[in-house]
Amino acid sequence: MLDETGSLTIRNIEFGHAGVYILQIKHCHRGSWPSYKRFTVMVNERTISVMEGDDVTLNSGTELNKDKQIKWLFGDIGMMKAPIAEINGETGEIFTYEGKADGRFRNRLKLDHLTGSLTIKNTSPEHFGFYELQIKDCRGVVYTILMVSVSERTISVDEGKNVTLETDSEIQKDDQILWMFGAEETLIAQIKGETRETHDVADGRFRNRLKLEESGSLSISNITTEHTGAYKAQIISRGRTSYKKFKVVMLAEYVPVKKGDDVTLHTDYKIQRSDQIRWMFGDKNLIAEIKEGTGEIATYDDDLDGRFRGRLKLDEQTGSLTITNFRTEHTGPYKMKINRSAEKSKNKSFDVFARGNGENESVTVVKSLHNGDNLDVVNEQHTDITNI
Numbered sequence: 001m002l003d004e005t006g007s008l009t010i011r012n013i014e015f016g017h018a019g020v021y022i023l024q025i026k027h028c029h030r031g032s033w034p035s036y037k038r039f040t041v042m043v044n045e046r047t048i049s050v051m052e053g054d055d056v057t058l059n060s061g062t063e064l065n066k067d068k069q070i071k072w073l074f075g076d077i078g079m080m081k082a083p084i085a086e087i088n089g090e091t092g093e094i095f096t097y098e099g100k101a102d103g104r105f106r107n108r109l110k111l112d113h114l115t116g117s118l119t120i121k122n123t124s125p126e127h128f129g130f131y132e133l134q135i136k137d138c139r140g141v142v143y144t145i146l147m148v149s150v151s152e153r154t155i156s157v158d159e160g161k162n163v164t165l166e167t168d169s170e171i172q173k174d175d176q177i178l179w180m181f182g183a184e185e186t187l188i189a190q191i192k193g194e195t196r197e198t199h200d201v202a203d204g205r206f207r208n209r210l211k212l213e214e215s216g217s218l219s220i221s222n223i224t225t226e227h228t229g230a231y232k233a234q235i236i237s238r239g240r241t242s243y244k245k246f247k248v249v250m251l252a253e254y255v256p257v258k259k260g261d262d263v264t265l266h267t268d269y270k271i272q273r274s275d276q277i278r279w280m281f282g283d284k285n286l287i288a289e290i291k292e293g294t295g296e297i298a299t300y301d302d303d304l305d306g307r308f309r310g311r312l313k314l315d316e317q318t319g320s321l322t323i324t325n326f327r328t329e330h331t332g333p334y335k336m337k338i339n340r341s342a343e344k345s346k347n348k349s350f351d352v353f354a355r356g357n358g359e360n361e362s363v364t365v366v367k368s369l370h371n372g373d374n375l376d377v378v379n380e381q382h383t384d385i386t387n388i
Contacts, residue, residue, distance in 0.1 A: 012143045046146050050123050051153045053232065053245035058131055058146055060116040064089040070116030073132040074101050081132055085109050087116050102126075122243045123150050154247045157223055159348075165231055165246050167216045176236040177216045181206075182229055191216055225250050225347035252333060252349035257326045259354050264315075264322045265334055267348065276339040277319035281308075282332055288312050290319055292339065328354045 006025075010017055023037040050056040060070055068089040075081030082100040087093065092113060098106040104126045110119040116135075120127055133144040157163045171177065171191065179189040181201070189198045189212055198210040205226045211219040216235070220227055231246040257263040271277060276292035287308055288299045297316060301308040307329045313322040319338065323330055331353045338346040 046144070047149060048146060049149045049151060051245075052124060052150055053153070053243040054123060055119055055121045055242065056123055056148060057117055057119045058133070058148070060112075060118075060133060060135065061144075062115065062135055064114060064116055066090040067137045068116075069136045070111075071134040071136070072111075072118045073134070074105075074129060075132075076130060081130075085111050085118055087111050087113065089116075120148075123148075125150050152247045153245060154249060156249050156251045158251050159224055160222055162219060162221045163223055163248060164213065164217050164219045165233070165244075165248075167233055167235060167244060169216065169235060169237070169242075171216045171235075172237060175216070175238075178234040178236075179212075179218045180232045180234070185232060189218055220248075223248070223250075225349075226345065250347070250349055252351040255350050255352040256355050257352060259327060261326055262322055262324045263326050263352065264320055265336065265350050265352070267319045267336055267338065267346075269318060269338060269346065271317065271319045271338070272340065274341050275319070277314075278337050278339075279314075279321050280335040280337075288314050288321055290314060290316070323352075326352075326354060330354065 006023075008021070008023075021039045023039070024034050025036070026034045048056060048058065058072070062068070062070075064070065064087065066089050069086065070089070071086040072084050073081035074084050083097050084100055084105055085094075085096045087095075094111050094113065096105075096109045096111065098109060104124075105120070108121045108123075108127075110121065111117070112119070118131070118133075128148060128150045131146045131148060133146065135142045135144075155163060155165070165179075167177065174193055175191070176193075177191040178187060180186060181188045186201055187199055188201065188206055189210055190196075191212060196212045198206070198212065200206045206220070209221045209223075209227070211221070213219060216233075218231070218233070228248050228250050231248060233244040233246075235242045235244070255263060255265065265279075267277070271290065273295050274293060275290065277290040278286060279288040281287045281304065285304055286300055287303065288297075290297055295316065297314045299308075299312040299314065301310065301312050307327075308323070311324045311326075311330075313324070314320070315322070319336070321334070321336070332351075334350040334352055336348045336350075340346075
């Protein structure tokens with residue numbers, strides 16, 4: 001829309017409107033050159049961050065009246081969006097379309113009858129994405145796009161330390177809290193009124209390690225790698241159910257290595273003939289092992305494009321792994337697992353990276369941009385430009 005000054009207004013701006021705009025002004029007097037202005041327009045979405053399992057409310061920024069209708073849609077930018085909720089200000093009728101968007105919002109949506117703000121309960125990664133708010137009244141329709149980012153609540157802990165998973169809520173007399181572990185959501189602790197109980201799983205990994213705090217938070221003592229994984233708290237209070245989810249991970253041992261040097265990753269263990277030791281690079285790449293029962297040593301240094309060829313050695317007494325002539329391509333996570341019959345497995349993680357030799361090195365600094373941060377780019381504005 002142009003106003004009396006010739007200024008241009010773009011209404012209901014979207015990502016597709018980002019780019020370079022050039023204004024050409026032609027002057028009336030003869031012999032004069034036209035003048036130009038260049039504008040760079042960048043469009044940022046409003047980003048809302050939420051931890052997995054928490055509730056999040058997308059505010060409409062308005063109040064309902066009889067002339068307003070509010071609709072919420074979900075989907076990717078530039079794609080057909082699915083309607084998920086709407087409210088009619090005149091009648092007060094509320095509709096939630098929980099079967100839309102592959103059913104990911106089933107039993108999770110709530111609309112505020114005064115403002116039309118949308119609450120998503122017990123968020124999960126599948127709720128990450130773009131939400132479009134449409135507010136319709138007698139003057140037209142106003143559009144707003146919000147992006148919701150769902151993050152894991154990750155807790156890193158050193159082996160042998162204690163960790164407490166906080167509920168961040170005050171429990172009432174009749175509240176119920178259920179603590180569950182793993183993908184199967186095995187019940188390991190619960191509070192029901194005045195009753196507090198902890199439960200061990202079948203393999204005994206939590207025996208004498210669990211404690212329920214007065215707040216309902218769960219403490220795990222002397223933690224080892226077998227206690228890492230997903231934890232979920234289900235909190236039932238005053239007829240309302242909420243959730244908190246946690247991912248507990250073991251801190252890796254940080255190992256810097258000078259390029260060209262040898263490095264040994266120690267198990268801190270003395271192995272027996274019946275032990276099995278496996279060394280992994282990355283998530284699933286087996287690179288060396290000592291086989292159970294036979295004590296046979298095997299290295300798989302031809303895998304991964306041969307980057308470890310002729311460089312791997314296993315200590316037959318401890319199972320420690322040595323990498324000779326370390327290079328940049330050997331940088332990454334290493335994981336060790338020891339299986340011993342009639343005992344629980346022992347795990348250890350290492351984060352190994354190559355340092356330069358200090359001569360003629362170039363350094364790249366990587367900085368993460370968090371949700372809500374802006375990456376500033378200088379906009380150019382030029383006048384009286386004869387060549388664009």
